[in-house]
Amino acid sequence: MSSEFHDKHLLGMEGLTEGEIIHILDTARSFREVIMRPIRIVPTLRGYSVANLFFEASTRTRISFELAEKRLSCESVNFSAAASSLSKGESMLDTVRTIEAMQVDAVVIRHSAQGAPHFLAQRIEASVINAGDGFHEHPTQALLDLFTLREKFQNFKGLRVAIIGDIAHSRVALSDIFALKTLGAEVMLCGPGSLMPYGVESLGVRITPDLKEALAFCDIVYLLRIQLERKAGLRFPSIREYQMRYCITMERLMKVGREITVMHPGPINRGVEISAEVADSPYSLILDQVTNGVAVRMAVLYLISGGNERN
Numbered sequence: 014m015s016s017e018f019h020d021k022h023l024l025g026m027e028g029l030t031e032g033e034i035i036h037i038l039d040t041a042r043s044f045r046e047v048i049m050r051p052i053r054i055v056p057t058l059r060g061y062s063v064a065n066l067f068f069e070a071s072t073r074t075r076i077s078f079e080l081a082e083k084r085l086s087c088e089s090v091n092f093s094a095a096a097s098s099l100s101k102g103e104s105m106l107d108t109v110r111t112i113e114a115m116q117v118d119a120v121v122i123r124h125s126a127q128g129a130p131h132f133l134a135q136r137i138e139a140s141v142i143n144a145g146d147g148f149h150e151h152p153t154q155a156l157l158d159l160f161t162l163r164e165k166f167q168n169f170k171g172l173r174v175a176i177i178g179d180i181a182h183s184r185v186a187l188s189d190i191f192a193l194k195t196l197g198a199e200v201m202l203c204g205p206g207s208l209m210p211y212g213v214e215s216l217g218v219r220i221t222p223d224l225k226e227a228l229a230f231c232d233i234v235y236l237l238r239i240q241l242e243r244k245a246g247l248r249f250p251s252i253r254e255y256q257m258r259y260c261i262t263m264e265r266l267m268k269v270g271r272e273i274t275v276m277h278p279g280p281i282n283r284g285v286e287i288s289a290e291v292a293d294s295p296y297s298l299i300l301d302q303v304t305n306g307v308a309v310r311m312a313v314l315y316l317i318s319g320g321n322e323r324n
């Protein structure tokens with residue numbers, strides 16, 4: 014089993030070994046020190062070119078990759094689907110091959126279709142980093158979640174994480190499940206049965222529709238928003254009912270009688286899956302996750318580029 018990450022692409026957390034994940038997290042720790050200095054830029058990837066291809070909306074992931082690239086001294090270009098020649102009928106593959114012909118070393122891609130990054134990785138020479146593909150995977154989100162957990166809890170063995178919300182439409186849930194299980198954490202999924210993907214128990218997770226059971230189980234609640242843009246709202250009676258059954262409020266957290274850490278990949282919907290009071294409380298690591306995202310993406314870009322072998 015590999016104990017270091019030396020892949021050309023990062024397409025998902027599925028199949029990464031514990032050693033590979035820890036290697037990425039250790040590398041990210043060095044970059045986290047860099048971004049906390051007064052001068053946050055290093056020359057590590059000078060001359061390395063990255064195209065950020067966002068075919069779907071993003072705030073955190075897109076800006077975080079852009080900052081990671083700037084802080085590594087990469088050349089980077091940003092592609093926005095709405096302002097591109099896709100509207101003139103060009104295919105995604107032709108678009109990406111066109112950008113690659115301008116001597117791009119890596120592409121970061123977010124797309125609504127599951128498997129879009131894998132499709133590209135088989136057809137282009139550049140490295141491919143998956144920044145979220147449909148309901149499938151979001152590996153850099155899982156890595157920044159792991160980094161944030163490691164900073165607080167040091168290791169993962171026996172850590173109990175309850176992922177609550179719209180699991181069916183969540184690429185974050187799947188990447189986090191793969192990663193947490195590989196590292197020895199225990200995972201429980203909680204939400205309405207209609208928002209649980211068919212067969213998910215085969216991944217070695219527990220499932221409950223009962224929020225009280227999930228809170229009694231966990232050290233960490235990892236909240237997911239309801240993905241209304243993917244029509245998740247049709248799978249239960251109303252947002253009001255969802256909020257009454259599943260919204261994490263301070264009252265619900267305090268009833269457990271021990272400290273529970275709160276995480277969320279964002280964007281958050283205050284008052285639906287998380288109360289404003291909990292989101293802004295000392296129990297919440299939401300903004301730490303965002304900060305750590307830049308360091309993790311620096312590490313991924315560095316390792317994908319060939320790391321030390323390149324310098």
Ligand code: CP
Nearest residue numbers: 071072073074278279
């Ligand atoms: N967590 C996450 O992927 O957020 P964005 O959609 O804003 O990138």
